[in-house]
Amino acid sequence: MEQRLSVVTLGVADVARARAFYEKLGWKARGPTSGEVAFFQTGGLVLALYGGKDMARDAGVGTADPAGHGIVLAHNVREKDEVAALVDAWKTAGGSVTKAPADTSWGGHAACVADPDGHLWEIAWNPFWPLGENGEVSLP
């Protein structure tokens, strides 16, 4: 597994409210304006705001945190078949799988895994966000 982080997703109660907060701090969102999600380019990675309940569902975990205060980290890969390979590596290292590799509603392919402390990582292939030479993510 390459040593990098692609996305940090903050689970929030209300995406519009959370987006407005970060915009008041001077940040500028880029990408979809549907209101379901907000993306901020932060160096070579993306900080995302997403409904906490949707995030828990996507990650295959319960909504033990009804306020949606969880965080999911993501590690994006270059090729679709790397998702399954990384999930295997994760299991070998002693991690667990909360959601097996599967095609996603947004046209990608992803799995969700947990480290020994329960920190969630999405392992994702996102053909719409090609990775740079050093693995950096750039919003379209």
Place this chain on the structure above:
Amino acid sequence: MEQRLSVVTLGVADVARARAFYEKLGWKARGPTSGEVAFFQTGGLVLALYGGKDMARDAGVGTADPAGHGIVLAHNVREKDEVAALVDAWKTAGGSVTKAPADTSWGGHAACVADPDGHLWEIAWNPFWPLGENGEVSLP
């Protein structure tokens, strides 16, 4: 507030165990070997592993999560007096302060703030980790 992320700290139950897990995935830690913390350079930011209880104490929050599964994001600044200025901007935007700006045990100056969903951000001046031109952090 510049649009970037400097450190993602995962609160863990046992730093040595968590470090060994990420090392099994092929990652290489850099920096202190005291065992109290582990740092991984991930692109222009740092992923840190730190005891969850210590993390909660440093952030000025309770240990509501005894398993230490929390995450604290950090935004590092170039000058010491930027910490107080950013905390003010955070309050103006509607965030709250969990720990007022103060000198830290490791020789820096930091505060901890929370966004409207309770996500914690440390605002830190760390003279030992100078920021690059684009705000990127590089471990010494």
